[in-house]
Amino acid sequence: MATTQSTRQVPLVSADAPDGDESPRGPRESRASTISSGLLMVVFAGYFLTPLWWLFVASTKRLEDLSTTPGLWFGDGFHLFSNIGDLVSYSDGIFVRWMINSVLYAGVGAALGTLLAAMAGYAFAKYTFPGRDWLFNSILAGVLVPATALALPLFLIAAKVSLVDTYWAVFIPSVVSPFGVYLARVYAAAAVPDELLEAARLDGAGELRTFATIALHLMSPALVTIFLLQFVAIWNNFLLPLIMLQDDKLYPLTLGLYAWNSQVDAAPWVRLYAIVGSLVSIVPLIIAFLSLQRYWRGGLSAHAVK
């Protein structure tokens, strides 16, 4: 399978080779292995994409066509837009309300959470103070506490301070991200040079200004990653809202769609809304994921910090 490569070519393989498709990493492979591995990749691409295709196709059908037409192809006519129209007007536009709630919980929560994590991580990375490691380790222990094991204790506390069934009951716990602090510390330690901070201090810049103008900028790839991770975690959160919220006007999308899905037997027409609603709820997220994809990988690899 392997053919010897001329040694002259080796130095040409740069360590900073772009993440392109065909970076030459090894000897040319046989046709058979190219074809068989290509086939495997195609088959699994089918596995990962078929459910989404099904969801899209189902969203274009009328309710009565769902079970009578083939699942993977369009039925009689293209009803996606009229279905979306029905969806957003159903039950006084409750779906739009859920959408806005999710954007608020996840968008505002992740933005605030990222800022807090950046500040804390920066402080842990760039200052020396008594009890630093003890404090950081207790936050790291927080990473180990599963979010779902926290939901019930949070509910008991929220009940004590009468926050149950309010926006705050879901929003406040969402802001706190111990893992974000960990990531921010690792990044700040590697990406913000001490010399730069000292130079800024010599120039008379205050600590806050140094952080805001220099450190935040240098940490920005990590911050996008922290934001994305937290946004997704909040957007996907289900148990906490389920425990905290009774009023369906406060529901995020996940809880709302779950509620609809549980009603399908009693109210069969909701089935189509659950399907179309699922499609509408994931499209923005898929677009955001794909367009910000490089930040995912940047965050997943510490070596992205040069």
Added chain:
Amino acid sequence: MLSPSVTSRSGAGDGEKTMTEAATQSASLDGLRRDTIRHKGAIVGFLAPFLILFAATYLVPVGYAVYQSFQKVVRVDLYSPPTSRFGGLEQYERVLESSEFWQSILRVLELAAVQMPIMLGLALLFALLLDSPVVKGKTFFRLAYFVPFAVPGVVAAIMWAFMYAPSLSPLPVLARNIDFLGSSTVLWSIGNVLTWTYTGVNMLIMYSALKAIPPDLYDAAKLDGAGQIRIAWSVKIPLIMPALIMTMVFSVIGLMQLFNEPMVLRSVSRGVSSTFAPNMLVYATSNVPNYNLAAAFSVVLALATGALSFGFLKVVQRRAF
């Protein structure tokens, strides 16, 4: 992969000394002596917002749940209101005696033993293929495999629930002949939803680790005439071991927290009881409501998950850093 080794441990031991000295040093010495705290105000300012919220949403609830788990509700007679009393380890005894609890743990372990190796094995295979020169169209495959991760667990489960139903399935032949939602199969149907959702992100974690290996590390192997499979097995996999173990830790934590998928499938499958997964048991118990017992369940689960992932992390650190 993220390397915890970057986080410096300097200044660990002299914490106490610094605190007492700082208290006695006058402010005029600030910044001149090495062991006074510099930028005290900034440190407090940067840390306080996070720490206050961390205390309010982690320390206080955990503390309160532990307290609740040692309480019990008693009624003196039929007409007096129920009151809370110290119950010692009573709730914990009930946790350990609960057959529903052990069954739910067993289900998760079954998934961990079967679904996790399948998912991570596939993820590793795809990551290695994407990192090798044999596959064309890498960008497309990377995106296609990763897309399911953008779908919230609840939505993924709703989608698959429809597809498991014989009347709606895109593959009617399959759905009519296999009862995906029967009591003996639904666990694996849930496993499939998990595999569908999380294979891509695990693949991406491994792929990032592979990309971070300097290509010249392969030169020696290539000069020796090693093929891609040999390089993958002897060079790449050992080098990304920390990333592999990290994905295992995340998967175990995720499985212990299993909740969304079985909750959704519960509306279409009789095979999913209200105590199917450990977290569903907590939820069902708190709905009774029996907060003391539910708190004890939460504490035991948190300890078990924490211990498991902490143990894994220790192994990673010993091996890799």
